[in-house]
Each structure stands twice: as structure tokens, then as C-alpha cells.
Amino acid sequence: MRKKFMAVLLSVCIVSVFCAGCGQKEEAPAAENVAVEAETDQEAKADQETETGEGTQEIAMVIDHGGSIDDKSFNQGTWEGIKAYADANGKAYQYYQSMEDSDEEYLNSFELAINAGAKIIIGPSYMFETAIYKAQDMYPDVYFMIIDGRPQAGDDATYTTADNTYSVIYAEEQAGFLAGYAAVKDGYRKLGFLGGMAVPAVVRFGYGFVQGADYAAAELGLSAGEVEISYAYTGNFDATPDNQNKAASWYQAGTEVIFACGGAVGQSVFAAAEANNGKAIGVDVDQSGDSDTVITSSVKQLEVTVKAALEDYYAGNFPGGVDATLGVESDGVGLVMDNARFENFTQDDYDAIYAAMKENTDGILDGILKDADAESADQLPVTYVSVKVME
Amino acid sequence: MKIRGFFEKESTLSVLGSVCAVISGLLISFIILLFSDSSNALAGFGSILLGGFNGGLKGIGNVIFQAIPIIMTGLAVALAFRTGVFNIGTAGQFIMGAFTAVFIGVKWTFLPAGIHWIAALLGGFIAGAVWAFVPAVLHAHFQVNAVVSAIMMNYVGMYTANYLITNTVYNAAKNQSKAVAATAVAPKAGMNVLFPGSSLNAGIIVVILVVIILQVLISKTVFGYEIKACGMNRQASLYAGISAKKRLVQSFMFSGGLAGLGGALAYLAGDGKCISVVDVLAGDGFTGIAVALLGLNSPVGALLAGLLISYLEVGGFYTQVYKYPVEIIDITIAVIVYFGAFAVLVKGMIRKLLQRKGGKE
Amino acid sequence: MEYAVQLKQITKRFPGVIANDCVDLSVKKGEIHALLGENGAGKSTLMSILFGLYQADAGEIWINEKKVQIKNPGDANRLGIGMVHQHFMLIHNFTVLENIILGVETVSKGFLKMDAARERVQALSKQYGLNVDIEAYVEDISVGMQQRVEILKMLYKDNDILIFDEPTAVLTPQEIQDLMKILKKLAAEGKSIILITHKLNEIKEAADRCSVLRRGRYIGTVDVAEASREELSEMMVGHKIELHLEKNEAHPAGCALEVKDLVVKSRFSNKNLLDHVSFQAREGEITCIAGIEGNGQSELAYAIAGLLPVSGGQIILDGEDVTDKSVRYRNLKGLAHIPEDRQRYGLVLPFNLGENMVLKQYFMPDFQKHGFLRHSEIQKYTEQKIEEFDIRAGRGTQTTAGSMSGGNQQKAIIAREIGLDRKVLIAVQPTRGIDVGAAEYIHKQLLAQRDAGKAVLLISLELDEVMDISDRILVMYEGEIVGDLQPEKITVQELGLYMAGSKRGNTR
Known part of the structure; x- marks a missing residue:
């Protein structure tokens, strides 16, 4: 027993010896560099990076333990927004992955970012709600931005967005509405909505989708029940054979287009669409590149939002204390039209409905119900659409 | 010479x-x-070597804190190795232990403060043991390779835990388990004084106790003697009249219990640590295999190996400053x-x- | 004088041991040269160096008076060196002929040319009196015949230095006789033969000269005709030993173990490994089960010990039917068991000597209290046994069993089993792979147990052992008991006929 103990002990000792050697060299600059002022021109930044590579990464993004920077979704969208702004304006930026998913660890990540010179920290997930709630008071000189969440004390009841924090959520129901509208306008009559888990954001997408389809059917003067929507949540956010089978069975039963709304569930739906000659609608970011079956994507303009927030911050008017819900009014949500594969639905059609929603013509925008407004999708007050909720 | x-x-x-x-x-x-x-390599490497010391006492506290679950799963794997079985099912046992502990932590609020946490830990231990029962019995009595059945039980465990969470202690808004009651959160037990600012809690005391118990169990008791004999030479243990099947099931379940206890310790830490409902196997379960290997399958070895791995992970966290x-x-x-x-x-x-x-x- | 093989100052080290330490060996052309030594004396290593399986760390090899380098068995073959290993290297579903030409096939346009090969093999077989049916499949012929196939393989390759590694271990007495004749014939035809063995009878019978190795060192070479067995064994062991045991008369008493109609079925075929075996073992008597390896003796021991499920019959231990009882129950009821495979069954090799010594007693109050082992008691008990049975272990009770020599491992098992003080002692091949000195000691212990009134059931493949120490011999052939004999009343040759299945006596 003892020899094994010794084995590990010795290895630990060796490591600590290494540490003692390197420690002295490294500790000094770390402290110093926090104080180093940001330099705005490109050259200075390059110098900084080659010399120390730390201390001036004033734009920081934090990602959760399980996430990755190239997730083709929230993290990536946010990161690209940061990159677009920072590269154009010569700012250094960096992302920090947390060691695990807990508030304490997120706070550690913030601390690390701040020690490395972060002035503004962006957390692109509701997971950071409580950590940012605490951090906004702990670091009053640092600015925070949370996307898809509101800072709260961890009890889902006490919400406070301090003056150094900007909180953004998106009006998913509006994005969903546009998708449903465009699908019916393009000529589809048998629609499907396959959500991930029934979390509020996904539900809002789904409800909007149903209502948008109904709105288009009314416009086209279709008869009641002429548009059918199969509606379900998979209960996960993954690409699984199960999800693919479900989508495939819908296509085989005549569904023409499925709005795939749940992270990697989309991959399952796309695969099923390819095998069954069906169509699909993507979500969150432009997914037209993932499959030729994707006719459009119902997106949140993360890149735009992040870039705008950074511009505001550097212009000296950071929207601190604001709880924003970004919808069509601020171009926060929309459909992908550049890479769209519609047959009848044109850019003009899109512009028209977008403008109508922006101006709330006939109360169209206010009329869209959200997640809390109906028990389930088939309880929504629609006339032209018949919704079939599958288990 | x-x-x-x-x-x-x-x-x-x-x-x-x-x-x-x-x-x-x-x-x-x-x-x-x-x-x-290459420009940052030296600095980055220094930061890896510096590990937990990057963050001072707080960093060291966090090293120990992060090590808690992987030491437990490491102990689980090491114990099973002693009986000659590879418990690769720690991920499933871990998550079932975690769920049970969180369930008790959320629902059994009628328990008084001191008891609630311990009850939740025990629940986690039992759940992990129950989860190990299936591969253990299949292995001992039906010659089903424990590796295969344990891997399958990992997936069954993952989906079962997800199902149970969504139906009992679900926080739909965040797609994760609800936060446990304050009485079920691991007490700090002075660790916040020793390592100010760190997340370290009484869990490490539990870990050290378990290490001591295992060390004594393996080297001093009849039970330890028998499981070692089974692990080192099944034939000889049969020859000696040891009921190898029974011992194998018992020690495998004990091993599973340890992994479950690891899950319980991990998710009773408070600080917004909740079980995410995702279709991903618990990584801490597999890290346990590395811990056991590196710790040469001894309890104290697993303790040190867990600390080493955690130390490096914390070092890696700090290396991000250098864009690695x-x-x-x-x-x-x-x-x-x-x-x-x-x-x-x-x-x-x-x-x-x-x-x-x-x-x- | 012409030498076929000369090994000069060969040294070979393995981690922790020197297997050969400046060993010399000279083999004349046309002689049978015995290489004698105990297990672990370095005989096999030396021959492996000659055959190219190992490289010597130092020393020279001369073949036919020329210095050579032998880097692999291919080199050895080209120099005319052939070897018959203890475990034959034959392909079972090939015919004898196919096995013989394997690797040296004569081919024409991609097709095998069997006819020329067949003629040559037949001629060789005739020339040396081997009488092998060359069209038979190897799996259908006896072990003795298979050995001749190995010999033919060497002859076919024109080898004239032939190494035999313990060739008689697997043979019946009749087959041994035949082999000796063949060896002599080969030598007479000019082949040089190296015979590795530790059996003095064979050396006396066949060999011209004999070289002795002891613990890796070369002791000397003698003319067999001029050396007595006692001298040879003294050279081998290093001290005088008694070749014949003084044995008192047995005083058999009541029946301690009875086996009735015992049947064990094979897992792989519907052959019975034990076919209605019945016998009694009495107190104060050594009952010996003799037979050629693989005729059900191992199964019998495992079935009695409870390690192998039986499909019929009864095992009655000290008057109680224990057929369905656990291993531990039988152990406690009165069974001690020296198992056939000491490393697989008898010892937990990574455990230390103390832990192994209490393998069947650790749960008794003497050695545990409230579930905790009493290490000091275990140590005391083990030290006592080390003393009593002269077990040589480098670090005393703390010595890892796996690091002990075979003989000392066996002594440890015997100390443990005798220490149990049970009514019945089953000893399966207790002296296998053990040097003569240790074997003599073990035999004395078995006799002492008998005289102490225990029922000893000895299962052995060694004819000398069977004849020397048993009071009664049961011969097993293909799962049945075919003979119940008195050692004083039969000859080795007769016993051999029973073992080969060609003779049956009255059995109870």
C-alpha cells in the first residue's frame, strides 16, 4: 500500500517543484497587466499580444462548461458579433470557458476575465443569470451583458438589472410567427413543429409559428382547417435516431415542411427531410448551409445585437439597467432571406409583413400570444389552422 | 550496490x-x-504548472473542491479493480446518485438541517449501489461481461435520470434540476475560513473519511481480504471456500455506491450547481477511471491522483488568459x-x- | 575426438537471476548426452540458446568444430540442430505427412509435390523403426506417436543434432521403452542426441555421458556407465539424498472418504470425464490414483473438493453426504487439498506468505475479530509454519508468494493444508516440477500424515512416486477406475498396461 502512496506522492512533489520554479517568474506580470490601459490602435494591440498576450483583453465572453465556441448557435453568434466589432476597432477580446456549470465557477470565470483586463463581459445564456446578478454588484466598474436571460438572485423571483448590466432576451414568438407566415404564404399547407424541450423560449417559437400560419391563411382566404400543423416536443436538444424517426414519420404522413426548433434536433429533422423529400425550417442562426432542405431559418440577430451593444458601450452610452426584449422593432429577430429557398414567398412579401409587424398594423404584433398565454398549442385561438399536438 | x-x-x-x-x-x-x-507557450505552461496556486488559497480550495467528485468515482473504480472487475459504469451510478440526492434535497424538506444533507448523501450512495447491482449480478451469476452491461447501464442511467428529473424536480425554464433546499446544501464546515472565497465544503471531509474507511477495509478486514483474493485469483478464492459471487456483487455495489456518493457530493454543493437535462454521460464518471489508473488502484493513490488532475484542470482554466x-x-x-x-x-x-x-x- | 556441439562459457542473465553462469557443454558425435539438473537449474535456457531462441550474454557456440552464431531457430536448423519440445508443435487437423513437410514443402509450379516427400518420409520411418502411419491425422494418433512425428520432422530436415526436452514426461512406461530404443538407434546411425531430463533411470538406461547443471552452474560431466544413481543425484542436488524411502507398514482403519458412482460430464461433448467412479479412502492409508494425464484424475480431485459440479453419484466425507455442500463446508468438515495447479488454485500469488498461509482459516476466531484480521496472530502462525516446514522465503511472512521458488510455494501449500489437521488429505501431483530434495521432503510429510491416521488420497502421474509411497493403487483410464492394485504385488510394466487401458482388473 505504501509504495503506491509513495508513487503518487512523488509525482505530486515533482509537479510542485516545477511550480515553485515557474511561479516567481509569472506572478509579477499578472498583477501589473491588470492596470495596463487599453490601447486602441492596431499596432499597439499586436505588440501587446506578442509580448504578454494578457492584460488588455477588454472584451470578454464567458461560455459554460459544456458549451463550445463553434456551436453553430448562441456562443458562435455572440462570438462573431464580438469579432466583427473588435477586429474593426482594434480591440483585444477573449473567451473563457468555465470549469463547471455552477454560479461559483461562472464567477471565477468573470474574475479571470477581469484580471486579464476585461471591461465588458458578455454571457450568452440564461445560465449566467445568477452569476451576473452577483457580479454586477461585486464589480461595479465592469460592464455586463446577458443574452437570453435576466439577472436574478437564483430564486427565479428576485430580478435586478443593475446600471452596469444590459439584459437581452428575444421575442421568439415573433420569429416563429414570421416562419409560420412565410411557410403558408409559400404554398405549404401541411406543416410541422418539432421543438426540443418545452422550455419557454421553445414554446414561444412554437406558438408564434402556429399564429403566423393562421395569419397567412386568413390573408390568403383559405377555409378553416385547411392548414394542418403537427406539433410536438422531442424532450431533448439532441440529434437522435428517435427524433429522426419521428420527423420521418411526419414526412411520410404528408407533412411538407417541419420547423425544427431545438438545437441539434434540427440535424435529425434535416436528415429525415433529405431522406423523405421534405423541407425544413432552421432556428436561431442561419442553417441553410446544413442541408439543402432548409428553406429558411427563424433567427435571432445575435451578431447584430452584440455588435450594437459594443458600439454603444464604446460610444459611452451603454444601455445599463435595461431589460430589453428584442423583436422586429429593433431588427432583433427575423427570417433568413439571402439564402432562402422559397418558391413563391419573395423578399417583398417579407419586407411587407416585417414592416406591418414593426408598425403594429391592425395590432398584429400585440395580437401574438406568448408562452404563458395558452395551456398548449391546440388551445391557441386560431381559425384556419388545425393543430394536432402529438404526445 | x-x-x-x-x-x-x-x-x-x-x-x-x-x-x-x-x-x-x-x-x-x-x-x-x-x-x-509559441509566443505565449512559456507563460501558458507556467500557468498550467502553477495550477491552483494561480488563485492563491482560493485556488487551492477550488482544486480540492473540483477534486471531490472525481476522487469518489476514482475510489469506485479502484475498489472494483481490486475484485478484478472494471467498473466502467461509474457515469451511470454517478448520475443516479446525483439525481437521488437532489430529489431528497428538494423534496424532503421535513428533515432537520443537520440530517437533511446526510440523508441526501446516503440516498445518493444507495442509488449508485442499486445501479451497480444489475451489471454485478449479470457478471457474477451469468458470466455477462461487466464492461458491456455497465456501459449500457450508463445510458440507461442517463436517460432515467433525465426522465425522473423532468417529472419530479424540474426547472423547465433552465432545463435542469431545481436547486436543493438550503438544509441539504453541504455545510462549509470552516472550509470557507481555511480557503476564503473558494467553494470548498464539508464534502472533502466525507471524501477523506471514505478514503480512510476504504484503506482500512482493504488492508485490515476479512471482507477486504476476501475481495482481494477474488480479484487477484478467482480460482484460489473458490478453492479457499470464499463465495466469490457474493463478494463480487457486494463489492461492485459498494463501488457503485461510492460513485453515487460522488454524484451526491457534486450536486449538493449549492451555488447554483444543478443537473442539466442533457443526453451526455457524466464526465466525472469517466475521469474516475483515469484517477484510479493514476492512483494505482489504492484509496490514498486515488485521493492524490484526483487532486493532481483537478490541480491541472484549474491550471488549464487559468491558461485561457494566454488564449489557450x-x-x-x-x-x-x-x-x-x-x-x-x-x-x-x-x-x-x-x-x-x-x-x-x-x-x- | 570429434565434437558435434561445444558450448563454451555460456552466460545468460534474466532480470534478477543468472540462468547460466559460464556453462560448458561438449557433445560428441553419435552419442546420447544427458543434461541433468533440477527444475530451474538452467537446462532449458541453455538449450534455448543452442536452438536460437535466446541469445547468450557471453560465451561461444561451436558446431562441428566451427565457431558459429545462432540468432534464431532458422540458423539452428541450417546447422542441423533440431529440437523436440515438451509441448509438441504439431497442427492437429493436418496429416502426419503434412506436418512433417510443413515449412520445407517441395513445390512445382505452385503445386505441392507430395509423392517424393511421402517416399522419403516412409523410408526414414522404416530406417529408424518409427512405424508411423503418415497418412493419419495427428489428432487421431497417440501422444507417443506424435512424439515420433516430431522426430521424423527433424530427420526430414536432415538435422543431426537432436535435442529432446523431457521427452518421457508424457509417455507410458511401454512408450518410454520404445523411445529409448529409438534414441539408441538414432545414435547408432550417427546422430548426436542431447536428452534433457531429471529422471535418473532414463539416463542410466540410454545415455553415454551426462552433464550436470545446478543453479545455473556447470557441475561436471561423467560417463554414465561409471557413475551410480546416487552419485548422479548428489551432483544434481548438491547433497546426499535417499532415493528410497523407509516406509512403515500401513495400519488402515475406518473409511474417511467414500465416492459412489460419481459422474462428471464434459462441458463440450457428451463424454463422461468421470464415469461412475467408486472407491473408498481409509484412514491411515495412502490411496493412490495413478494414470496417464487427462484420464479424469484432475476432475476427480476437483469434484471431491467441490470445485467442479457433478452430474451424478455421491461424495461421502466422514460419514456425511457432502455432494451438494459448498467448498467451505467440505473444508471444515474434514478435507484438506493440495491442488494440482499451485499457482492457479493453491496460492494467491500477489498475497504475501502470511496471507496465503491462512487462506482457509482467516475467518476463524484465531485470525479475526469483529471482521478485522488479526495480523499479528497470522504472522505468529506463519512464522511457526516456516520453521516447521523449512519454507525458504526471503522476507519471511511478508514475502510475496509469487516471488518464491516453486518448491517453497509447494511447501507453503503443504504446510497450510497439513496445518488444517483434517481427516482427509487430497494431494494432487504434490511433487510436480519440484526438485528431488523437496520432493523427498514432501513424500516424508505424506507418510507422516498417514501414520498420524489421516486418509491420504494421492493423485500422481509419476510412476516412481506411485510405486514408492502408496499403500494401494487405483488406476484411472478414460474416466473409469480400471485397476485396484497392491504396489508390492505388481511391476511397473504391469501398472503401465493398466494405465494404457490394455488391462483391466477387478474393481469395487
Whole structure:
């Protein structure tokens, strides 16, 4: 027993010896560099990076333990927004992955970012709600931005967005509405909505989708029940054979287009669409590149939002204390039209409905119900659409 | 001659093997740092070596805190190894333990403060043990390879936990389990004074207790004697009249219980630590295998190996300042484990070297 | 004088041991040269060096008066060196002929040319009186015949230095006789033969000269005709030993173990490994089960010990039917068991000597209290046994069993089993792979147990052992008991006929 103990002990000792050697060299600059002022021109930044590579990464993004920077979704969208702004304006930026998913660890990540010179920290997930709630008071000189969440004390009841924090959520129901509208306008009559888990954001997408389809059917003067929507949540956010089978069975039963709304569930739906000659609608970011079956994507303009927030911050008017819900009014949500594969639905059609929603013509925008407004999708007050909720 | 004797001793060679493994892992991580961005390689490497010390006392506290679950799963794997079974099912046992602990933590609020946490821990232990029961019985009585059935139980565990969470203690808004009641959160037990600012809690006391219990169990008790005999020579244990099947099931369940306890400790830490409902196997379960390998399957070894791995992970976290992704640490740990497995080879090489030298004398 | 093989100052080291330390060996052309030594004396290592399986760390090899390098068995073959290993290297579903030409096939346009080969093999077989049916499949012929196939393989390759590694271990007495004749014939035809063995009878019978190795060192070479067995064994062991045991008369008492109609079925075929075996073992008597390896003796021991499920019959231990009882129950009821495979069954090799010594007693109050082992008691008990049975272990009770020599491992098992003080002692091949000195000691212990009134059931493949120490011999052939004999009343040759299945006596 003892020899094994010794084995590990010795290895630990060796490591600590290494540490003692390197420690002295490294500790000094770390402290110093926090104080180093940001330099705005490109050259200075390059110098900084080659010399120390730390201390001036004033734009920081934090990602959760399980996430990755190239997730083709929230993290990536946010990161690209940061990159677009920072590269154009010569700012250094960096992302920090947390060691695990807990508030304490997120706070550690913030601390690390701040020690490395972060002035503004962006957390692109509701997971950071409580950590940012605490951090906004702990670091009053640092600015925070949370996307898809509101800072709260961890009890889902006490919400406070301090003056150094900007909180953004998106009006998913509006994005969903546009998708449903465009699908019916393009000529589809048998629609499907396959959500991930029934979390509020996904539900809002789904409800909007149903209502948008109904709105288009009314416009086209279709008869009641002429548009059918199969509606379900998979209960996960993954690409699984199960999800693919479900989508495939819908296509085989005549569904023409499925709005795939749940992270990697989309991959399952796309695969099923390819095998069954069906169509699909993507979500969150432009997914037209993932499959030729994707006719459009119902997106949140993360890149735009992040870039705008950074511009505001550097212009000296950071929207601190604001709880924003970004919808069509601020171009926060929309459909992908550049890479769209519609047959009848044109850019003009899109512009028209977008403008109508922006101006709330006939109360169209206010009329869209959200997640809390109906028990389930088939309880929504629609006339032209018949919704079939599958288990 | 004395020095040669020292080097020829099995124990010394084991130590050297482990040390070589750690050094090789670090060297390779340095090479990767050099290749990906040479300008920061030294600084980044320094930060890896500095590990938990990057964050001072708080950092060390966090190293220990992060090590808690992986030490437990490491102990689980090590114990099972002793009976000659590879418990690769720690991920499933871990998550079932975690769920049960969280369930008790959320629902059984009628329990008084001191008891609630302990009840939740016990629940986690039992759930892990129950989860190990299936592969254990299949292995002992029906000659079903424990590796295969345990891997399958990992997936069953993952989906079962997800199902149970969504139906009992679900926070739909965040797609994760609800936060446990304050009475079920691990007490700090003065750890916040020792390591100010860190997340460390009384969980480490539980871990140390378990290490001591296991060490005593394995080396001092009849039960330990029997499971060692089963693990080292099944035939001889049968010959000695030991009911090997029974011992195998018992120790496998005990091993599963330890993994479950690890899950419980991990998710009763408070601080917004909740079980995410995702279709991903619990990584801490698999890290346990590395911990056990590196710790040479001894309880104290697992404790130290868990601390080492956690130390490196914290170092990797700080290395992000130099724009290196945290995955560098995963590579480092993987290399260490690989070389740990090659320790036998290293031992042989050292022996040969000594012999050649000896021949010339 | 012409030498076929000369090994000069060969040294070979393995981690921790020197297997050969400046060993010399000279084999004349046309002689049968015995290489004698105990297990672990370095005989096999030396021959492996000659055959190219190992490289010597130092020393020279001369073949036919020329210095050569032998880097692999291919080199050895080209120099005319052939070897018959203890375990034959034959392909079972090939015919004898196919096995013989394997690797040296004569081919024409991609097709095998069997006819020329067949003629040559037949001629060789005739020339040396081997009488092998060359069209038979190897799996259908006896072990003795298979050995002749190995010999033919060497002859076919024109080898004239032939190494035999313990060739008689697997043979019946009749087959041994035949082999000796063949060896002599080969030598007479000019082949040089090296015979590795530790059986003095064979050396006396066949060999011209004999070289002795002891613990890796070369002791000397003698003319067999001029050396007595006692001298040879003294050279081998290093001290005088008694070749014949003084044995008192047995005083058999009541029946301690009875086996009735015991049947064990094979897992792989519907053959019975034990076919209605019945016998009694009495107190104060050594009952010996003799037979050629693989005729059900191992199964019998495992079935009695409870390690192998039986499909019929009864095992009655000290008057109680224990057929369905656990291993531990039988152990406690009165069974001690020296198992056939000491490393697989008898010892937990990574455990230390103390832990192994209490393998069947650790749960008794003497050695545990409230579930905790009493290490000091275990140590005391083990030290006592080390003393009593003269077990040589480098670090005393703490010595890892795996690091002990075979003989000492066996002594440890015997100390443990005798220490149990049970009514019945089953000893399966207790002296296999053990040097003569240790074997003599073990035999004395078995006799002492008998005289102490225990029922000893000895299962052995060694004819000398069977004849020397048993009071009664049961011969097993293909799962049945075919003979119940008195050692004083039969000859080795007769016993051999029973073992080969060609004779059956009255059995109870």
C-alpha cells in the first residue's frame, strides 16, 4: 500500500517543484497587466499580444462548461458579433470557458476575465443569470451583458438589472410567427413543429409559428382547417435516431415542411427531410448551409445585437439597467432571406409583413400570444389552422 | 550496490513510472502549446504548472473542491479493480446518485438541517449501489461481461435520470434540476475560513473519511481480504471456500455506491450547481477511471491522483488568459494516463538499463 | 575426438537471476548426452540458446568444430540442430505427412509435390523403426506417436543434432521403452542426441555421458556407465539424498472418504470425464490414483473438493453426504487439498506468505475479530509454519508468494493444508516440477500424515512416486477406475498396461 502512496506522492512533489520554479517568474506580470490601459490602435494591440498576450483583453465572453465556441448557435453568434466589432476597432477580446456549470465557477470565470483586463463581459445564456446578478454588484466598474436571460438572485423571483448590466432576451414568438407566415404564404399547407424541450423560449417559437400560419391563411382566404400543423416536443436538444424517426414519420404522413426548433434536433429533422423529400425550417442562426432542405431559418440577430451593444458601450452610452426584449422593432429577430429557398414567398412579401409587424398594423404584433398565454398549442385561438399536438 | 538495490525495488520502479507519466504528459502539453502559439507557450505552461496556486488559497480550495467528485468515482473504480472487475459504469451510478440526492434535497424538506444533507448523501450512495447491482449480478451469476452491461447501464442511467428529473424536480425554464433546499446544501464546515472565497465544503471531509474507511477495509478486514483474493485469483478464492459471487456483487455495489456518493457530493454543493437535462454521460464518471489508473488502484493513490488532475484542470482554466483553450488540459491528462499505463514498460526499460550498467561493473 | 556441439562459457542473465553462469557443454558425435539438473537449474535456457531462441550474454557456440552464431531457430536448423519440445508443435487437423513437410514443402509450379516427400518420409520411418502411419491425422494418433512425428520432422530436415526436452514426461512406461530404443538407434546411425531430463533411470538406461547443471552452474560431466544413481543425484542436488524411502507398514482403519458412482460430464461433448467412479479412502492409508494425464484424475480431485459440479453419484466425507455442500463446508468438515495447479488454485500469488498461509482459516476466531484480521496472530502462525516446514522465503511472512521458488510455494501449500489437521488429505501431483530434495521432503510429510491416521488420497502421474509411497493403487483410464492394485504385488510394466487401458482388473 505504501509504495503506491509513495508513487503518487512523488509525482505530486515533482509537479510542485516545477511550480515553485515557474511561479516567481509569472506572478509579477499578472498583477501589473491588470492596470495596463487599453490601447486602441492596431499596432499597439499586436505588440501587446506578442509580448504578454494578457492584460488588455477588454472584451470578454464567458461560455459554460459544456458549451463550445463553434456551436453553430448562441456562443458562435455572440462570438462573431464580438469579432466583427473588435477586429474593426482594434480591440483585444477573449473567451473563457468555465470549469463547471455552477454560479461559483461562472464567477471565477468573470474574475479571470477581469484580471486579464476585461471591461465588458458578455454571457450568452440564461445560465449566467445568477452569476451576473452577483457580479454586477461585486464589480461595479465592469460592464455586463446577458443574452437570453435576466439577472436574478437564483430564486427565479428576485430580478435586478443593475446600471452596469444590459439584459437581452428575444421575442421568439415573433420569429416563429414570421416562419409560420412565410411557410403558408409559400404554398405549404401541411406543416410541422418539432421543438426540443418545452422550455419557454421553445414554446414561444412554437406558438408564434402556429399564429403566423393562421395569419397567412386568413390573408390568403383559405377555409378553416385547411392548414394542418403537427406539433410536438422531442424532450431533448439532441440529434437522435428517435427524433429522426419521428420527423420521418411526419414526412411520410404528408407533412411538407417541419420547423425544427431545438438545437441539434434540427440535424435529425434535416436528415429525415433529405431522406423523405421534405423541407425544413432552421432556428436561431442561419442553417441553410446544413442541408439543402432548409428553406429558411427563424433567427435571432445575435451578431447584430452584440455588435450594437459594443458600439454603444464604446460610444459611452451603454444601455445599463435595461431589460430589453428584442423583436422586429429593433431588427432583433427575423427570417433568413439571402439564402432562402422559397418558391413563391419573395423578399417583398417579407419586407411587407416585417414592416406591418414593426408598425403594429391592425395590432398584429400585440395580437401574438406568448408562452404563458395558452395551456398548449391546440388551445391557441386560431381559425384556419388545425393543430394536432402529438404526445 | 545500495543505489542499484534501491532502483531494483518494485516500489521505487512504480514511483518512477508514475513520475515519468506525469512529466511526459506535461512535456507533451508544452509541445502542443509551442505549436499552437509559441509566443505565449512559456507563460501558458507556467500557468498550467502553477495550477491552483494561480488563485492563491482560493485556488487551492477550488482544486480540492473540483477534486471531490472525481476522487469518489476514482475510489469506485479502484475498489472494483481490486475484485478484478472494471467498473466502467461509474457515469451511470454517478448520475443516479446525483439525481437521488437532489430529489431528497428538494423534496424532503421535513428533515432537520443537520440530517437533511446526510440523508441526501446516503440516498445518493444507495442509488449508485442499486445501479451497480444489475451489471454485478449479470457478471457474477451469468458470466455477462461487466464492461458491456455497465456501459449500457450508463445510458440507461442517463436517460432515467433525465426522465425522473423532468417529472419530479424540474426547472423547465433552465432545463435542469431545481436547486436543493438550503438544509441539504453541504455545510462549509470552516472550509470557507481555511480557503476564503473558494467553494470548498464539508464534502472533502466525507471524501477523506471514505478514503480512510476504504484503506482500512482493504488492508485490515476479512471482507477486504476476501475481495482481494477474488480479484487477484478467482480460482484460489473458490478453492479457499470464499463465495466469490457474493463478494463480487457486494463489492461492485459498494463501488457503485461510492460513485453515487460522488454524484451526491457534486450536486449538493449549492451555488447554483444543478443537473442539466442533457443526453451526455457524466464526465466525472469517466475521469474516475483515469484517477484510479493514476492512483494505482489504492484509496490514498486515488485521493492524490484526483487532486493532481483537478490541480491541472484549474491550471488549464487559468491558461485561457494566454488564449489557450482549456482542452489542452484534457490532452495533458490523457497523456498522463496513457503513460501511466505504459509504466510497466518504463519499469522494464529502467531495469534493462541498470542491468547493462551492472554488467560493465 | 570429434565434437558435434561445444558450448563454451555460456552466460545468460534474466532480470534478477543468472540462468547460466559460464556453462560448458561438449557433445560428441553419435552419442546420447544427458543434461541433468533440477527444475530451474538452467537446462532449458541453455538449450534455448543452442536452438536460437535466446541469445547468450557471453560465451561461444561451436558446431562441428566451427565457431558459429545462432540468432534464431532458422540458423539452428541450417546447422542441423533440431529440437523436440515438451509441448509438441504439431497442427492437429493436418496429416502426419503434412506436418512433417510443413515449412520445407517441395513445390512445382505452385503445386505441392507430395509423392517424393511421402517416399522419403516412409523410408526414414522404416530406417529408424518409427512405424508411423503418415497418412493419419495427428489428432487421431497417440501422444507417443506424435512424439515420433516430431522426430521424423527433424530427420526430414536432415538435422543431426537432436535435442529432446523431457521427452518421457508424457509417455507410458511401454512408450518410454520404445523411445529409448529409438534414441539408441538414432545414435547408432550417427546422430548426436542431447536428452534433457531429471529422471535418473532414463539416463542410466540410454545415455553415454551426462552433464550436470545446478543453479545455473556447470557441475561436471561423467560417463554414465561409471557413475551410480546416487552419485548422479548428489551432483544434481548438491547433497546426499535417499532415493528410497523407509516406509512403515500401513495400519488402515475406518473409511474417511467414500465416492459412489460419481459422474462428471464434459462441458463440450457428451463424454463422461468421470464415469461412475467408486472407491473408498481409509484412514491411515495412502490411496493412490495413478494414470496417464487427462484420464479424469484432475476432475476427480476437483469434484471431491467441490470445485467442479457433478452430474451424478455421491461424495461421502466422514460419514456425511457432502455432494451438494459448498467448498467451505467440505473444508471444515474434514478435507484438506493440495491442488494440482499451485499457482492457479493453491496460492494467491500477489498475497504475501502470511496471507496465503491462512487462506482457509482467516475467518476463524484465531485470525479475526469483529471482521478485522488479526495480523499479528497470522504472522505468529506463519512464522511457526516456516520453521516447521523449512519454507525458504526471503522476507519471511511478508514475502510475496509469487516471488518464491516453486518448491517453497509447494511447501507453503503443504504446510497450510497439513496445518488444517483434517481427516482427509487430497494431494494432487504434490511433487510436480519440484526438485528431488523437496520432493523427498514432501513424500516424508505424506507418510507422516498417514501414520498420524489421516486418509491420504494421492493423485500422481509419476510412476516412481506411485510405486514408492502408496499403500494401494487405483488406476484411472478414460474416466473409469480400471485397476485396484497392491504396489508390492505388481511391476511397473504391469501398472503401465493398466494405465494404457490394455488391462483391466477387478474393481469395487
